[in-house]
Structure formats: structure tokens, C-alpha cells
Amino acid sequence: MCGIAVIVSGIRVDVPDVLPDPVFHAPPSDQLLFSVDETKAALRRRGPDSLGCKNVVLHYKNSSSVEEQNIVSSIEQEEATGDCLSSTSGETCKADNGFGINSLGHLYFVGATLQLRGMDPVVQPLMDAFGNILVYNGEIFGGIHVSSNSNDGEILMQYLGSCCACSSSGHTITCSRSGKGQNSVPDLLSIIKGPWALIYWQHSTKTMWFGRDGFGRRSLLVHWPTSGDSRLLLTSVSPPSSLHESSDLVDESGMGKLNFWEELSCGVYSLSIHTSNADENLVGKVEHHEWTNPNLKELIKWERTSVEPKYEELHNICRKTPCEQQDMQSAALVKMPSGLGPVQASVPGISESLLTALRESVARRSTLSTLDQAVTRRHENGGSSPVAVLFSGGLDSMIIAALLDECLEPKYSIELLNVSFDGQLAPDRISARAGVKELQKIAPLRRWKLVEIDADLLTLTSETKHVMSLINPARTYMDLNIGLALWLAANGNGWLNDESSKGGDAGYQRLKYKSTSRIVLVGSGADEQCAGYGRHKTKYRQGSWVGLNEEMKLDMQRIWKRNLGRDDRCIADSGKEARFPFLDEDVIKTLLDIPLWEIADLDQPSGIGDKKILREVARLLGLHEVAVLPKRAIQFGSRIARESNRRNFGSNRAANQASAGSVAIYGPSSFM
Template identity: 60%
Template sequence: MCGIALIVSGIRIDLSSSILLQSPNPEPLVAVSVDDLKAALRRRGPDSLGSKKVILQYNKNLSSVEDRGLVSVVIEDGEVENGESFLLNFSNRKAGNYTQVGNSVGDLLFIGAALQLRGLNSIIQPFVDSSGNVLIYNGEIFGGIHVDSDMNDGEVLLQTLGKCCSCGSNGHAGACSVAGQGCSSVPDVLSTIKGPWAIIYWQESSRTLWFGRDAFGRRSLLVHWPTVKDSRFLLSSVSPFSSVDRSSDFEVENGTNHNFWEELSCGMYSLSMDASKLDGYLAGEVKKHEWGNAMLMELIKWERVSFDPKLEELHGSSNGILVGQHLMYPASSDIMTFESGYNSTMIWPYQTMVSLPAHNVLGALRKSVMLRTSQHKMVEAARCYSRQEEHVPVAVLFSGGLDSMILAALLDECLDPSYGIDLLNVSFDGQSAPDRISAKAGVKELGRIAPLRRWKLVEIDSDLSKLTLEMKHVMSLINPANTYMDLNIGIALWLAASGDGWISEGTSNNSDENQQRLRYKSKARIVLVGSGADEQCAGYGRHRTKYRCGGWHGLNEEMKLDMQRIWKRNMGRDDRCIADNGKEARFPFLDEDVIRVLLDIPLWEVAKLDQPSGTGDKKILREVAQMLGLHEAAVLPKRAIQVWVTLSCFYIKSALHA
């Protein structure tokens, strides 16, 4: 994972024909400096920080269509100041040496901070290849592009993008010049990636800047469009503390937003550079590109195979008989063994009916967790673990609820048994908080199904009324979100990801009286998060309301709305709050194959909201939990992070206005 940022200066960007801005925001009263950006990005990527600058010049002596009057060079940041006269020597270009001064100079400053989780060799972003292409990448490739186990996926992506034609850029709108020669365009390559990503890429051959984020927005990317007061074009993984406008009220009720930043909509964009035909200044126009992957387009549309059941289908499903192609059968009819990773998992008999769709979901989730916990190589030399220190590479944001219990059980299957697993639990009410009580019960159940695993419940205790400075910091992380609900959730995620709390000495089988609490800070760099489970499996209270008022159609439409806006309401905010601790959030429920499997299942197999809470909501995940042996977790009623949010608003507001 990385923190990435770009500052484009000296280029007039035409947004008049763009659909990117819904409405112009008022001019912000803040500014963002390069140092502020670097400091914020370094928290996300503590292993290395680098920067490169692409200098662009207009040269009137160049008249070919290919060059369009532009020459460029990649330099180390700080070698040349903006507006200064300089000499460019392009040894790899036929044009030779050029001298150009003053107001026709533009530059693109790329900044990358790395938290390296893959590859044997240390890397520093930005990546630059021999052709002058520049890449800063924040993401993980779990499929679509082959990455060897000893390679860094950012380096592999740069190699793949370097082979792309320039036909998809603004300046090359004609037919592909290398059609039939096995070349792909940049949008084609990005459309194949399975996994979360945000990207900023300079394609030298077309003088085009490419940027964007994956279809579900699992990695943050903020944008500042040029304004009268700040004509720069900026992209960043996170907003620095200085860019939060504290001159206005935090929670905006009338919709007027004075933020410097906004969430970049999911998708792929290009900014093709050219020289203005009228005055020779550098200019560019932003263009949004269509996804080139048919399966991905289907996931974005989020069309379910079936959501309006016939009476006999509902009756058949509830009684465990053959329903179309969905076979229901007693789980006690057999004992199944699944070989996965390091463990052989026994699925023991129990007294409920389990559907074939639930088996499919379990298989997809198991693969998703495996990909997110095994395809990486830690750079051990750089991390310098002592021999006495237990290595814990992966943690789980853990409430003891259904979603986090499933992730913890699957992680146990996929992770080498010599590793411990940290379960990160936040409480604002000590040991009496509902999530702390359910987390302790959850650890005991996990200890029963995996007694040899070293489970560590990391109890992170905090008092909201004493978090004034922390709240102000988290305000910058959730920016441009600006509601108390966002801040409450952001604080919980930020504290949980810190891993700074207490553990109880001894095993989970010991009684509480015999255990001693010790200070502990989790060093796991990968954190599994259950985001996406409620949206896809009808876990929210509003889903039950929609079903009651609008039936199956109303429920389906509400779930579709949740998934199509999750990038704006949840993912960017959550990524920024977790990554600020130098941790990478991974979301197994939002794996492309998991989404596909869930959409292929009739809605009434996913949830049956005419049944009580703890039974019908997230019905299919409850069946998955039963197959994993999590019988107590399978019947837990919904208890998400929002439970304590309303109660904490008073403390949040008091602290902010203190």
C-alpha cells in the first residue's frame, strides 16, 4: 500500500465539457503545501518516500502531430524551480537539445510513500521506466495481471502499462495504430485488475496523465479541481491537516461545502497535454473512460439474477427441498473436509439446513481471504523483528459479530499456524460495552474451533470526552466527509487500526480471574475489515424497513443503492482512517468474485427479512458461519459500529467546541 499524490502546475485545464463536477464549490479558505502532503502521506507509507517531477515545455519549432509542440523530461524533485529558465537535453529523443523559458513551462510533481507488503526487494515510488513513463500506485493486484510471488505488483504494473498503445488518450482519438499486434490501451489494462487500487500514471508517448480508482472505491483518491484562487490540479490519497477549513461549522446542514477536496468518482480518467493554438500556453482536457471489462460492468450495475420469488420458491427454500438449482440439505448428512492453505478444516454436523448457495459463498470468501493474506512477501530485513518477538502479520477489526467472526475463522484456515492473530476491539465504555462483551464471547468460540491458534484480543479502551486533539486529526482524515456520524465512525476505525491497547495473558480458555492485562501494540500491517457484508446481505435496519414498505423489489433497490454509493459514503473515509496508522485495510467481502457469487443467488436466499433479527438478516452469512462451526455467532443479532455512534454524538460535539 502507498500514499500517492500529484500536483499539476502551469497548465490550463478545461473542465467546461466535463461531467466530473456536479456543481462548483465555493472557494476554499485553505491552501495545501508540498510539505503538508508529504507529511500526511508518510503516515500511510512509513517505509519510503520519494518524488519525481515531469517538466513540460512548449517549443514552437516542433510542428509534428506526434510531438504537438511539447517536450518533457523527468527530473528529481527540487532540481528545477517553476518558471526558471533551463536547458533540456533529451538523449533518447531525435529532437536534440531545447531551451525554453518562462510562462509556457508546466510541471507535474509525483509523490509516493510506500508501505511495502509485496516483493523481495525494497521499492521507492514513484516508479520510472526507461521510456520516461512515471507511476505511483496504491493498490493490490489479486488477479487479472500475473504477479510472481517475489515481485512487487507496482513494478509489474508499470511494465504492463509501458507496453500500452496511446490510442485511448485525448490526443489520439483515432483508430489504434497497433491493432492486431497484441497491444492494449491503459483503460484495458486497468479494467483487468482484480483488487483495490488508485493510480496516477504519466504516459510519455502520448503526453497523457492517467488517474483513477477501482470500481468500488476501495482505495482513497481525493481531487482538487483548479479554481480562481488555486489554479493547481491536485490528487491525493489523503487530505493534510492544513486543508481542513476550520472557519466553518463542521457538520454542514444545507449542503454547501467549502472543502478543498472532493472524493474522486470511481473510474478511469485522462488529462492529455497540448499547447494552446492561440497563445502557446500548455493546456489539457479531462476525459472519463469506460471500463473495458464486461464482467466488471455487470458488477457495477449490480443486477441480481432474481429478487422477486414465487410463493412455492419461498416455501421450498424454508423447508429445505430442491429449489430450482439451489439444493437445500441437512448439514448433518455428512462431514466435509476442505484443504486450504495450511489447515485442513473440518465442517462438523449440526442441526440446521444449509443451502448450496451458502457453500458457494463460503468458497468465494475463503479464496478472497487467502488472496489477501498469502500473496505477499514481507521485507524482513527492513522490519528487523527480534527473534524473541512473535510475528503477527494480519489482524482483524473485531467486534465479535457475525462478519468479523467469519473473517477470523477463515484467516485461521489460511494463515501459517505458527503466526498469532490479533483481534482489534475498540470500547468507549470499558468492559461493559456491548462490542467488548461480544468480542470476548467471540474469542472463546474461536478458541473452541481453533484451539492451537494464538488468538489475541487487543482491547483498545478510550474516552470520547478526552479525545479533543485526536478528533481534530481524524477530521482531516475523513475530509471531505463532514458529519458527526462520519467522525464517530472514523475515530473508532482510527483507534482500532492503531492496535494500541491491552491483552490478557494466557489462553482464551483461562478464566478471566486468572488472566493479567498487559500493554500491547499490534504490529500487523494487514487489517481485514468486514465492509460490504451488510450492504450485500441486507444487514442494516433500513433494509428491513424497505422490505416492509416496498417488498422484495424495494429491498433490492435499497441494496443496489448502498453498493453503488459505498465508494463515497464509506470506502474512501475508512481507507484514510485505517491507513493513517501505517496499516493496509483489506476488504474480503468486496472481492470481485464474492460480489459476483452473491449476485448470482436469488435475494430470498441471501436474506429473509420477514424472519426475526438474528435469523433472516444476512441469512446466507449465518449459514456460512454454521459451516465454519461458529454456531453462537450464527445467531447473533446485528451489532455494528453504528450502535454506539448516536450515543457518542454528545461527547464529540462537546470536545470539538471545547
Template identity: 60%
Template sequence: MCGIALLVSGIRIDFSSLRLDSVSPSSKTQQVVSLEDLKAALQRRGPDSLGTKKLLLFHSISLLNSGNSLVSSVTEETHVLDNGSNGPECFAELVFVGATLQLRGVTPVSQPLVDSYGNILVYNGEIFGGLEIGSDNNDTEVLMQYLRNCCSCHSQEHATTCNFNGQKKGSVPDVLSQIKGPWAIIYWQESSKTLWFGRDAFGRRSLLVHWPNLEDPRFLLSSVSPTSSSLQSSDFEVENGTNGIKFWEELSCGIYSMSMDATHLDGGFLGEVKKHEWTNVMLKELIEWERVSVEPKPEELYSSRFKTLTVKSDMDSASSGPIPAQNVLTALRESMMRRISLHNIYQAVKDGARQKENVPVAVLFSGGLDSMILAALLDEYLDPNYEIDLLNVSFDGESAPDRISAKAGVKELRRVAPLRRWRLVHIDADLSKLTWETKHVLSLINPANTYMDLNIGIALWLAARGEGWVCEESSDGMDEDKCVSYTSRARILLLGSGADEQCAGYGRHRTKYRHESWLGLHEEMKLDMQRIWKRNLGRDDRCFSDNGKEARFPFLDEDVIRTLLHIPLWEVADLDQPSGKGDKKILRKVAEMLGLHNAAILPKRAIQFGSRIARESNRKTFGSNRAANQASAGSVVIDLPSYLG
């Protein structure tokens, strides 16, 4: 799946119980988003199919007995319903949109799905565990079967499993709480006339919401902010929300319901929105993000450092190393296996025949610690007949730090995995020539609107596009005299997102530790994990999906998160140690166990700095890096006319 959307009109929506910080303000300038805009934005992603379903609700007030009825009808096209009543009718419309990127199952599936009971589902996600999915099954179809068997009561009244007509039934939140993997969902439950929607607990799939306001009383959900057809002028400030008017906002992680009711006063419709609790105890623990041990005793810290010194010389194989690192490596291996298996794209290799043109999985690759671990793990579980694309973005040619480390990283990967054909894709860009691309990425990252968001968004979007050049391999590495243009066709991209947040990889973690010791460090890391959906993942998912690619995050697997939380903080990171050693300490041990000795000592470097797009952006916008630093450029809201010149 690569995107979903919903447009609701004709319903007065009550979302007061959500206690929102703000509601989209009224303004003389109105962003108009149509159904065609939503479809066009999803079509850009190159789905295998795109479909719509329109659900009409009508309320008939009988003049004979003053009775009320709420009736629904699913149709491909809007039409007027005539139920033979002799009273006025009020209509409401819900339009579901689903764009499908077929990655699982052997039979093509188009969304939205509509079953024989009138339930409607659009689902953007992957089920890697929690619900049983057969190797030949499509996870969306299986999820529909689980949801079909749910009870019709609201979960506030659903304390235990319902006994419905003699059958025990769980609730919709029960089913969604069991899913392991990234997801965003919109689901109409016909039996209760209830709309369900939401996104997974960490926000690994984007879902934007427009809450009704005076200018636009509709309720909208979408995987991406479309470029409005009514704003194709130079007024990009309004289009992208940079003038303070925000049409869209990131939907907070969680499960929501909107129960429909026909009001008795005017015959109209009222939709009451509520947010529901997760029902999975383990998932709640991960969301609360409480570590088993935070502050070490002096002897525990000494012992940990002593073991690091004595074990280091015995880490030449993946079977050696301290127990916490072994546990993390095991969890990462299982996470990787789940993310690259059971996909129909692998059927291209038959009887061991090598398909050079079919590269199913690529890695966003800087040559740094996280991407090196992902590449080495991918090699362990991907069929050896496949080549692996390593996507590296540079705004400074061969001189960018990430390009230099990527070349070194490929050499190390060839040493630990000599039978694999590694393809380093050089993706070069000149920021001054990316006028159209910049405007487009501004629309994609919306509602994010800082220079840092834009810089990261451009780099990720270019990486996902995969257009660059590759060099032929020679006996001592790459032959730079034999380079050709190349575009990666991989539909699955692996990213290291979540590694820094969970393992103290940011510079501000070290600052926090310096001022507030271990407890302060833990609270800062907890804050990062609990806001990663808003600061990172929604934005990143929109930039990758725009190119018809699906981003997957092995470090954000539920079992990996749980494993790391059960390890004492001083085993995860020791920020008394220098950069490249104490930060992400546990992952450096994992790298050593994989034989990645050079990668294990590399310092953290964010993509906007490693690719040097931040430097080019600072020069363009602020005149110099020094001026940008003085202005805290990363957090500055974009001044679009100035930026675009």
C-alpha cells in the first residue's frame, strides 16, 4: 500500500473530547482541496492501482410515524437514493481513496476493500506480527477478515471480550493494538455506523488530518498534503502553510472513532470523534518508554566498562560479544527477516537464476554505523542472487563526508560479504538547480515547515528517486573510469530511523547528560521517542512514498524497542566516553560482532550535514554557515519568497 485518503462532507463533527491544542483558524484565504487533488497526490506515487468508494448516508424522517432511520449505500459514483419514503431526506457523503503498491500476496488486490456486510477498508501498512498472515496472503485482506469479526459496541463500553449473539468478539481497538508493524487505517464499520481511523503507536506511516473550521467544514484524512489545484500560482506561502495558516496537521498516533448519529432537530448528521486506549499491555509499555534500569551504581558502571575492554578483542564473530549486544543483534536479525520476506517481488528469481534488473531492496546509505549494520543484516537474509543498491546523496560531489564514508563502507561490506554484489548509487545534486524539486518537497513535508525539515526532505526525496550513477567493480573496488547512469528500481527502502533516539546518538543527548546525568539523559531519549512521529516519521514517509517506494525501519520494530528498554541505560550508551565510542555504545558492539570494525568507531553525522545540503542551504538563505548558526537556522520557519529567490 502506498497511500490512503478520506473526504467527509455533510456531517457536523464534534471533536471536543479530543482536547486539541488548536483548531485550524479561520482565514480570508482558504485552501481548497478536492477529491481530484487527493487522488492526484496519491497517483504521483506510482501505485499498482488506485480506487475510490463513495458511501452515502441518508436520514429519512417518516411523516407517518415520526420514526428516524440511518441508511447507508456504497457506490462507485454519487447518486440520489429513493427509498420510497414520504419525508425529507438529508445526505452525507464519505469518499474513501486507496492507492495500492502490491508487495504481499500472490493475487493483485485493489483498495478500497468492501465486503459483503458493507464494511469499507483502506489500509496503508505492513503486518509483521501480532496477527497471523499466511505466506501467500495479502495483509489488507486478512486485516479485513479480523475487523469483520469485531463487535459493534464502542470500546469505552468494551471492558472485556463481548458476547455477541453467543459469540465472543473483540473490538476494533483490540485488533489494531495487536498489529506489529507500521500502519495507517481508515475503516467504516457498517453494523455500528462508525468510522475508525488512526496510525500506529510510533507514527511510522503518515496520516494528516484537516479538522473542520468555518471556511471548510469538511473532515479530511490523507497520507499526503496535495498541491491544491486552486493554488498553482506563485503564492506558495499559502499552499504550504508557511504563512501561519495550517490546513493540515499530523494526526497524533492512536485509534479514533467517529460514531454517526442523525440529529432530531434538523434531520442532519452528527459525528462524535473519540480517541481510544491501546489494549495491548506490551504496546502500552513501549509507548510509556520506561527503562528497567536508568542510573548505575559505581560498581555496575565500572564492571560495564571493564567488560567492554576485555571483550573487544574477542568480537571477530557474530557469536561473541556481551549478552546485551547479543540480544540486540538477535532482535535486529528477526526484525530484518520480517521486513524482507513474504513479498511477491521476490518471485522474479526462479530456480536460482540471477535477475540483474530486479533489485527488491535498497538501503539509504551513508556508510555510517546504522546503515552499515542494516546492509550487513540485509545481506544475511536476502537471496544471494540479488544485488543490493546502496543509495548515497551528495550536494558536494565526491567531497561530501557521507560520500567519503560510503565508499569506505562499501569496501568493508565487500570484505565481510564478498559473494554479494554491492552497488553504490552516487546521487549527486546541485541545490541551486532544484527549483521545481524544492517547491514539490515543500508540499510533501507540509505541515513541517522549517529549513531543517526541508533540507532533510530534499535529501530523502532524491534518495528515494534513486537516480544517479554507478561504477563497475574492479579487483580493488570501484573503477571510476567506467561509470554509467543508473536508476534504482527497488521498491523497499531500509532506513536507520530510531537508532539515534533509542541509543543516545544526538549531540544534545550528551549535553543533557552533562547537565542532568543519567536521569536527564533518559528523559531526553524518552521525549525523542514519544515525538518521533511528529518530528520525523510522517515527514519522511511522505518524501519516500512520493516516489512509489516503501520505507521500512528495522530499528523501530516493536521487539527491538522492547529489547533495548530491557537493557540498562549505561550498557546502551556511556556519554562519559568520547564521540564514536560512548554514543550508541550498544550498536557499536553489534557492528563489531558483525565484523564491521571500521564502522563501529564512526561518529554520528546527520544526513543534512553529511550530504552537505545544510551548508548549501545556509549559504543560499543566510549568506554563510556562521550567520545560519547565529540564527539557529535549523529551527527557523521557511521564508519562502526569500528562499526561492
């Protein structure tokens, strides 16, 4: 999928105080900070296969019957197909006015589709025969059965149409539905495995459901109504005009466009629309609903059963015997044949169980539908590449690449996207080239395409402004550095080393290359779950195992706000979909079931004890060289942090003294 949005206007939205931030309960007004067309343009930049929009127009209806709805709705059909992608030439869908004197409010849905599953093209928003409307951005990897040639959104729409409205505050009639498939919307969304964000209009109850998965793997930004803009807005990405400085775009509370959006907290929400008894205006009440799946609730709590080892357990894990090392090397031969799907590891053990979970996670995220295979063939260039890896040559990306080789058919090449701000001298470029050589040893028949993306921060003027709009509402230098590196890597505009021809004394000839993959596997979540950050070692030294566990738990419970929304927006802007194998529900569960002292041993030096379990997984895969590499964050490995520090603070030393990574960028003028 690609991106979604809704604009709710003409409705007084009542937001309860239980939501994270207090809001102004504003009456409907004509003052607008963002237009419909700006929202659509932001989604269109992502290069979707289609973009559609629909209006739900709400009318007040006098009725003496309590049982009868006093709100009626109609759907504004803008084009026969619902496709408004042609507006790049100036044509646009109808804006939020001109619906007639009896119209009280409307919900304007926009859906952009990068179709990666299903046999036939799909245009969002989806609408069924009962008037229900869905815009969906996500992938279903479990909980609901979706065959390889079915579309996630269409299958989910069928299930949603069978849901009752028992959890909706606006639903006053006793629900008579029962039996299989008639659960509430929160019940259904709680069982889905995989990343998602959605907005769903339930026609029968005049309720709009919205939310994002429990770990926030898909972006969804929200603007709660304020005096500056009384609409409720939801979107996958903010319009670029979010960062245009203008004194007349600040409301009476001092909040302007820069503070307009916030990351929607993970969960399921509803907006139940009814009429006010006092003035017969439309009123919408927002509710936050609890997850109902106990397994999901346990994962979100992120509670580990074994945190502090006993003395004898610590003694047993100090060092592995040579015999155990030999067993691990033998287990490395237990591999899954390419393209044959996941298999169980034959050697029992903790690291083997994690390897199995990771292997199945990558397999789920690299299965290609008939339609996506056809798209891949159209872009074939010396071996088509449907799936890429965000690649530093470090531990996490090497594990993903090796597992992708096992899961993807041999006929496909694999793109390894590597970005550098210091040419061939950046640490990530050096480790990437070494990593490719190691991958070639364990998978010599695979064509590995190391896409070397070279960047110069001084020349990225317009690109920097654009990435600032993508990372919004994040706005620190660290966010910008990471966002730029991810955006450039996902764009995939770089160079390949041509192995078929020599370039004289310079070695292999470099050829210009543009990535064609539409799926990018990313290693997010590995450091948070396996104690890969420097602060983890600090917490361990200060508070031992309990302190380490609490810091890791904090990282996982805030990853949606600090990392995933930002990363999803930066990668999706290039017409690619980010998928996170380490954040698969089964992988998270497997890691939580492993004692903490088996995850990491932070008494050991860097490159040995940090992410200890992943280093064991790497050895099982035959990746012995990368198994001892220290952790490097992308902003340091690509050297964008160094260049940013010199540019904005004068030197690395001055930047360190100012804690540059956490310094906020307040507007374009402060970083250009």
C-alpha cells in the first residue's frame, strides 16, 4: 500500500481528555491551514499506482423515531472510476465546499495505492454495497488469511463489513449479530499481524474508525481540532507547506503550521457522529479503544519473564566450549533452499529458535504476488530486483540479506542500498563492500547488486527542505540526518560496479544505476530488542540487568514515535514500502521468551557482548566476519552526522558540546 488521508469538516469534534494532548474543542470554521489538494499532492509524490478520493456528505434529517437515524449520508462520486491521479495536469477532485444548503458536514477520503499484493489493480478508497468506505495502508501477515494473490485491503474490507458496532458510543440499538465473523472493529484489528494504518467509515452507525498497529510500523499523523483549524485531519504524510514560514499562519495559542501535526498514538479510535440536542449541529465524539487480543496486549507490554540470571546461569554462559562452537558451525549448514518457503531449524537451541522466527519473518515479507511479479518483469535490468535491503554491511542488514537469499527465488537479483556522504571512505561503504564479498561466499549463485549512493550534503538544498516535511513532526538534527540518509537510500539513485568489464587501473567500471525494487527490508528494531545502543551498556552498568531491561522496554514502547513513523514516511516517498523483519510479532515474542542474559552480555567488549544473540544467528548463517563488527548508526556510518555537524555547528567538537543530535530545527532558515 502507499498512503491514506481523511479530512473531517463541518462537525464539532469532542476529544476526551484521556487522549495524550489537550485540544481545543473548536466549532466549525472557514479558516484552513491546509487544502485538500495539498494533502493529495503529498500522497501523489509517493508514486502510487493509483490515487482516488470520495466524499461522504452528511445531512440532518428530522425524525420523531428514536430508533431511526437522524443523520443521512450520500457519497459524492467524482469520477466513474474514483481515480483522480490525472490531477497532476491541474485537474482536481471537488474541494470541501459546494455540497448544498442542507449539507452539515463531510468526510473526504483519499487513498494512494502502491499495489504489492493481489492479481487485479485496486483503486482506493474501497467501498462496498452497504456504503462502508476503507482506505488502508498496510500488509496482513497473519490473523486473517490472505492468499498470495489476494489484496489485503479487499480482504480486510470484507471482514470489516461483517463487524457489529457494539464498541461504538453512537450505537444505541441492541446488536443482534452473533457468531463467527461478527466481532467488533477493535476485535478484528486486534488479531491482525503486520504493519497497518487505516481509516474506515461504518455507514450503518455513522462512525469513522481509524488507527495504526500496536507498534506503529505505518505512519499516521493527526491534527486534532484547534482554533487555527477546526477540522480533524489524518494523513500518512504532512504536506511540504508544513514548513513554510508565515506570520499569518499562527493561531491565537501561538501554534502554527510547524506544530500542526503529531504522530497518532498506536491503537484503535472511533469518531461517532450524532446531532446535538441543543442546536441540531453535527457532533463527533472520539473514543480510544483497548486492544482485545491478549497475545497482542502482552507483546505491547513487552514484559520479559527472565531478566536477572542466577549465579549458576551466569557461570554457564561466560564462554562457549570449542565443542559448542563446532555445533554452531554445523548448524550453519541447515539452510532453507531458495524459494521453497520457511522450514524449522533442525538443531535445537535459543539462537536456532530466533533464526527460525527471523527466516519466517523475511519469507512473509518477500513473497511476491502475480501482479507484483509482472511489475518487476517490466523493470527488468540485468536480473530483476523485486526486494531490496537497506544495507550498511553491518550485523542486522547482513542477516536480513542472507535470509532474503534463502527466501527469494534464484532468478531474482537482490539490491543492497548503501548511502555514503564521504565517498568510498565512509565506514558503511567499506563494510558494505566487505559484506557483499561475504554474501557471495555463502550464496555464490545469487546476483548481488550493491547500489552505491554517493551524496554531498552541501548540494542537497531542495532535498533537505523536502525531507524536513517528511520527518515532520520530528525536527531535530538527528532526525534530519537519519531522514536524509534513509530517503537517499530508498531513492536508490546510485552506481553499480560492473563485474563484466574492467575499468583499467581503477578496477571495475562503475555504471549509473537506479533501483527498481518496490519493497525495502529494514533492520529497525534489532538494536532496541537486542541491546545494541551505547546507552544500554550505560544503563546496565548503572542498574544491572533490571536497569537494562527497563531501558530496552522504554525503547520498544516509544519506537513508534521516535523512529518508525519518520522512517516509513522517508522510505515511502520513493515509491517503496518499508518492511521490518525484526518487528514481526513472532520475532518479538521469540526474543521476549529468551532470557535477557542470552540476548546480550554487556560485560564483554563492543562487537562481542552487545546483540550477542544476533551474532550467534550470523554465525549460524555462515557470516563469521560480520559477527564481530561493532554497532554503527546510519548517521555515523554514512558520515552524514559529521558533515551536518561541520555545516551547522562549525565542527564535530562544537556539535558534541551542544548535543547536536537533540537540537531542534525550528524552520528552514535555521538549517540552510
